[in-house]
Amino acid sequence: MKPHIHDILKLGKEILEIPSPTGYSEKIIPYLISKLNNLPYEYEVTPKGNLLIHLEGNDTSKHVALSAHTDTLGLMVRSIQSNGTLKVTTLGGIIVPTLDGEYCHVITRDNKLISGTILYKSPSSHVYKDANSGVREVDNMIIRLDEVVKSKQDVEALGIQNGDIIAIDPKTQITPSGFIKSRFLDDKISVAILLALLEYAHKTNQKPVFNTTFIISTYEEVGHGTAWIPSSITEMIAVDMGCIGEDLACTEYDVSICAKDSSGPYDRDMITSLKSMAVKKSLNHVLDIYPMYGSDVSAALRGGANIKGALIGPGVMASHGMERTHGDAVEATFELLKSYLNLG
Numbered sequence: 637m638k639p640h641i642h643d644i645l646k647l648g649k650e651i652l653e654i655p656s657p658t659g660y661s662e663k664i665i666p667y668l669i670s671k672l673n674n675l676p677y678e679y680e681v682t683p684k685g686n687l688l689i690h691l692e693g694n695d696t697s698k699h700v701a702l703s704a705h706t707d708t709l710g711l712m713v714r715s716i717q718s719n720g721t722l723k724v725t726t727l728g729g730i731i732v733p734t735l736d737g738e739y740c741h742v743i744t745r746d747n748k749l750i751s752g753t754i755l756y757k758s759p760s761s762h763v764y765k766d767a768n769s770g771v772r773e774v775d776n777m778i779i780r781l782d783e784v785v786k787s788k789q790d791v792e793a794l795g796i797q798n799g800d801i802i803a804i805d806p807k808t809q810i811t812p813s814g815f816i817k818s819r820f821l822d823d824k825i826s827v828a829i830l831l832a833l834l835e836y837a838h839k840t841n842q843k844p845v846f847n848t849t850f851i852i853s854t855y856e857e858v859g860h861g862t863a864w865i866p867s868s869i870t871e872m873i874a875v876d877m878g879c880i881g882e883d884l885a886c887t888e889y890d891v892s893i894c895a896k897d898s899s900g901p902y903d904r905d906m907i908t909s910l911k912s913m914a915v916k917k918s919l920n921h922v923l924d925i926y927p928m929y930g931s932d933v934s935a936a937l938r939g940g941a942n943i944k945g946a947l948i949g950p951g952v953m954a955s956h957g958m959e960r961t962h963g964d965a966v967e968a969t970f971e972l973l974k975s976y977l978n979l980g
């Protein structure tokens with residue numbers, strides 16, 4: 637793997653290790669801003685909490701945007717039970733059976749982190765007949781806290797309340813064979829790619845072809861990430877994971893260009909142009925249809941934005957579960973975005 641691609645994976649790992657379930661961006665956005673402090677670009681945080689980074693283009697007559705979302709799936713405390721365990725509700729569409737046995741942290745309103753484990757409600761095979769067969773759905777899952785708690789009052793004394801965010805351990809690893817495996821590569825690996833593009837443009841002293849805003853959104857997993865974007869933007873690419881599976885051409889080594897998802901077709905001209913850029917650079921790429929997907933471009937269009945939109949991203953296997961992608965897919969995505977911005 638090329639060193640600069642390995643650097644993107646390492647940056648991705650740093651980002652992945654900062655918890656940011658949807659609705660909790662108070663650690664990740666300051667971290668991303670700390671990365672911007674070494675760069676000359678203006679940025680702002682919108683009232684809702686999205687981070688916008690503005691780059692002047694060589695041609696200032698047009699304004700385009702790239703987005704990636706830094707919010708992830710997670711859980712929230714639904715209730716505290718009399719035996720000192722927690723019941724939960726999901727944040728976004730996580731595959732719940734994959735959560736059985738995972739480590740997590742409850743983040744209290746005064747920002748204490750309390751560790752625990754997500755378990756099926758009948759978790760011991762020596763005791764419960766349904767320990768194997770029980771359905772792992774959210775109503776049947778509990779959190780076992782790593783504190784001496786024997787009652788609801790004991791849990792409350794820790795500062796835990798209904799509505800507290802629960803962050804799941806992403807378990808990020810970069811393998812010698814060039815994979816990054818982790819929860820929440822969707823979409824933090826794309827956030828790392830966008831940061832790397834900013835660093836690349838600065839280091840090589842290049843401007844993008846048009847005025848460009850990089851949008852790091854914080855509510856994508858619940859559907860309204862970029863429902864508002866600045867009105868001067870006329871074209872936008874959501875950089876988000878590519879789907880892998882039945883009826884799909886994408887692999888963990890490709891950049892996926894999405895022609896249509898659940899929100900409908902993406903802009904035909906943009907897809908044609910992205911496809912020809914990928915061919916010109918001989919990038920690993922595919923065109924695919926995502927059967928169950930919506931992006932931040934879908935959110936912007938539904939929010940009333942008057943834009944052409946596209947969706948591209950690295951192929952991510954086992955999405956919303958134990959995800960994995962390869963440096964080759966990250967490289968293809970990075971290179972395609974360089975072409976789009978006309979960075980040499």
Ligand SMILES: [Zn+2]
Binds near residue numbers: 877
């Ligand atoms: Zn996503």
